[in-house]
Amino acid sequence: MCILSTVDLTIGYLKKDKKKVVQSNLNLELYAGKLTGLIGPNGVGKSTLLRTLSGLQKPLGGKVLLENKELSKLSYQEKATKIALVLTDKIDILNATVYDIVSYGRYPYSNWLGNLTDKDHIYIEQAIQMVHLEEKRNELLNELSDGERQRVMIARALAQDTPVILLDEPTSFLDVSNRIEIMLLLHKLAHQTQKAILLSTHELDLALQAADSIWLMDKNGKTICGVPEDLVFNGSFARAFASKYYFFNEANGNFSMNFSLNKQVAVTGNKTRMYWTLRALARAGFEAKEEAPVKILVTEDGWILNDEKINSMEELLDKLTELEKLNLS
Amino acid sequence: MSKRQKNSLFFLLIFITLAFFVLDLAWGSIRIPFNEIFSILAGKGTNDIHTEIILNFRLPKAITAIIAGISLSIAGLMMQTLFRNPLADPYILGISSGASLGAAMVMMAASLFPAVFISSNWSLIIAAVIGASLVLLLVILASFKVHDVVSLLIVGIMFGTIASALVNIFQNLSNPDAVKLFIMWTFGSLSAVTWHHLLVLIPVFLIGMMIAIFLQKRLDVLLLGENYARSSGVSIQQTRFLIVLATGLLAGGITAFTGPIAFVGIAIPHVARGIFRTSSHKILIPACVLCGASLLMICDIISQIPAYSLPINTVSALFGAPVILWIILKRK
Numbered sequence: 001m002c003i004l005s006t007v008d009l010t011i012g013y014l015k016k017d018k019k020k021v022v023q024s025n026l027n028l029e030l031y032a033g034k035l036t037g038l039i040g041p042n043g044v045g046k047s048t049l050l051r052t053l054s055g056l057q058k059p060l061g062g063k064v065l066l067e068n069k070e071l072s073k074l075s076y077q078e079k080a081t082k083i084a085l086v087l088t089d090k091i092d093i094l095n096a097t098v099y100d101i102v103s104y105g106r107y108p109y110s111n112w113l114g115n116l117t118d119k120d121h122i123y124i125e126q127a128i129q130m131v132h133l134e135e136k137r138n139e140l141l142n143e144l145s146d147g148e149r150q151r152v153m154i155a156r157a158l159a160q161d162t163p164v165i166l167l168d169e170p171t172s173f174l175d176v177s178n179r180i181e182i183m184l185l186l187h188k189l190a191h192q193t194q195k196a197i198l199l200s201t202h203e204l205d206l207a208l209q210a211a212d213s214i215w216l217m218d219k220n221g222k223t224i225c226g227v228p229e230d231l232v233f234n235g236s237f238a239r240a241f242a243s244k245y246y247f248f249n250e251a252n253g254n255f256s257m258n259f260s261l262n263k264q265v266a267v268t269g270n271k272t273r274m275y276w277t278l279r280a281l282a283r284a285g286f287e288a289k290e291e292a293p294v295k296i297l298v299t300e301d302g303w304i305l306n307d308e309k310i311n312s313m314e315e316l317l318d319k320l321t322e323l324e325k326l327n328l329s
Numbered sequence: 330m331s332k333r334q335k336n337s338l339f340f341l342l343i344f345i346t347l348a349f350f351v352l353d354l355a356w357g358s359i360r361i362p363f364n365e366i367f368s369i370l371a372g373k374g375t376n377d378i379h380t381e382i383i384l385n386f387r388l389p390k391a392i393t394a395i396i397a398g399i400s401l402s403i404a405g406l407m408m409q410t411l412f413r414n415p416l417a418d419p420y421i422l423g424i425s426s427g428a429s430l431g432a433a434m435v436m437m438a439a440s441l442f443p444a445v446f447i448s449s450n451w452s453l454i455i456a457a458v459i460g461a462s463l464v465l466l467l468v469i470l471a472s473f474k475v476h477d478v479v480s481l482l483i484v485g486i487m488f489g490t491i492a493s494a495l496v497n498i499f500q501n502l503s504n505p506d507a508v509k510l511f512i513m514w515t516f517g518s519l520s521a522v523t524w525h526h527l528l529v530l531i532p533v534f535l536i537g538m539m540i541a542i543f544l545q546k547r548l549d550v551l552l553l554g555e556n557y558a559r560s561s562g563v564s565i566q567q568t569r570f571l572i573v574l575a576t577g578l579l580a581g582g583i584t585a586f587t588g589p590i591a592f593v594g595i596a597i598p599h600v601a602r603g604i605f606r607t608s609s610h611k612i613l614i615p616a617c618v619l620c621g622a623s624l625l626m627i628c629d630i631i632s633q634i635p636a637y638s639l640p641i642n643t644v645s646a647l648f649g650a651p652v653i654l655w656i657i658l659k660r661k
Contacts, residue, residue, distance in 0.1 A: 056556055087557065089557065095602055100607075100609065104549060104561065108561060113546065
């Protein structure tokens with residue numbers, strides 16, 4: 001079910017009465033129960049789009065529809081019960097525990113004194129459980145790790161009990177294991193709670209694995225939507241991230257660097273070791289070509305070059321350099 | 330901290346505040362025994378001179394100390410939350426200087442205003458509240474451009490310096506009597522406040538406090554920053570306006586009558602946070618009320634050690650400045 005959509009949306013800034021358009025003609029749809037990844041190079045307008053979708057910033061044109069109602073016509077209070085945010089803003093609150101922060105998510109529902117009812121406590125407790133922070137419930141925010149802090153902010157958004165959650169770069173500043181954990185968590189939350197979750201990121205490989213759907217923004221002001229694999233097959237990623245320094249590797253969903261390859265070798269053999277062998281050879285400037293005079297056979301536990309068994313990559317690269325010197329002299 | 334621990338801490342603080350109140354009444358160059366103070370307060374005083382001292386001198390002074398302590402610490406608490414800056418307070422951000430400028434204009438440039446305004450009881454407090462609010466508005470405007478903690482403080486100090494410079498210009502241009510009156514005022518004194526003044530000060534103080542109490546839930550969410558607050562349903566413009574209004578009334582109002590009192594606004598919120606180990610304004614506001622009132626009464630008691638009557642501003646600085654040093658050193 002589509003919860004949030006945009007109609008011919010133009011996003012950007014007003015600077016001294018001058019419009020600075022970042023993206024235009026956006027027709028996007030966000031679905032319940034799905035994790036959607038907003039991807040694009042830096043400076044392409046991911047944050048601007050998120051701020052516009054959340055109502056923090058006004059669109060320059062077109063409109064945002066939330067459950068078929070125009071977002072700009074809703075009051076702050078109504079918006080707060082529909083859309084929750086996780087931002088990159090640094091939170092530094094003295095003496096605030098995990099429970100305190102998550103309880104701020106109940107703000108739209110509590111009375112003017114901010115007293116929490118039993119129902120509020122249930123929502124807060126559930127949110128804390130969903131991000132697996134039960135043990136840290138009463139610990140101070142300032143004493144948590146970066147990954148845990150991010151989970152606290154996600155729990156706060158969950159406690160806000162909204163059908164839509166928007167996250168701005170939730171995995172930046174985190175190490176690999178925390179990044180993967182957060183992505184898996186968001187994927188699980190979208191499927192379990194039937195919320196529509198949209199996250200912006202520039203981490204392609206993770207988003208390609210975890211997201212059910214991708215909004216791909218490119219530098220030319222175009223945004224393409226679809227299931228990640230479809231965008232891989234139709235070459236959208238390669239176009240969006242086109243550069244002379246690297247290319248989008250469709251074989252593994254990563255970026256590969258463009259080394260200047262001025263030497264050639266022929267490589268055959270074992271599949272798993274082949275991938276790493278080719279990487280090392282590319283770094284040393286070798287291109288794999290079938291008809292090249294120097295031939296390398298990749299085996300289960302090593303390499304064979306000129307009938308000689310070689311056990312390490314280091315040795316192989318040394319041998320290749322020697323051969324090259326011989327050829328030159 | 331459990332609810333019971335919090336409650337017993339509050340009872341302890343209330344007891345301490347009451348104890349300092351009685352001590353503040355008993356303290357002074359003329360010794361009046363405690364039991365006589367209680368009978369005077371109950372309206373059964375027998376010694377006319379003692380009754381006069383207590384009712385028309387020490388009681389308004391003690392009440393002023395309480396109002397000053399509460400006003401400055403609540404204003405400081407709101408500033409620290411609004412700017413998300415542990416070093417913000419009315420004095421440092423130049424708000425007290427703005428109030429001084431308002432007061433200076435009334436005292437030394439009276440001819441600028443219509444005579445009706447100057448002769449009214451309200452002129453001083455209105456000028457001070459407007460001066461305080463204006464500087465705070467300027468600091469808020471600057472806070473859109475300057476985001477880091479220390480730069481904003483420097484901006485506040487600069488606005489304060491400009492206000493002080495304007496005050497100096499007034500001093501140079503006015504007659505010596507007006508200047509002397511103003512200089513006495515800047516020393517900060519609780520004893521100059523009479524019942525007459527309190528009739529003006531108390532309503533202003535109560536309105537400021539009511540706004541602060543009304544804002545407590547929003548202040549909690551504001552701790553997360555303005556984007557999060559807005560996404561939680563808080564109207565930022567309205568909240569900012571109410572904070573400016575409440576701070577102007579509280580800090581401007583008390584400064585109009587006692588002169589600028591430094592460092593109470595910065596120190597007390599930290600003391601309250603330290604005692605109750607919380608960030609919730611529902612607890613911090615009453616905690617600041619009790620701690621602020623107690624601290625100012627302690628300052629008042631110290632400032633009138635017989636034979637060495639010190640300006641209250643000097644005594645409060647001795648308490649407040651070390652707290653600021655401690656915060657800065659702890660953050661590094």
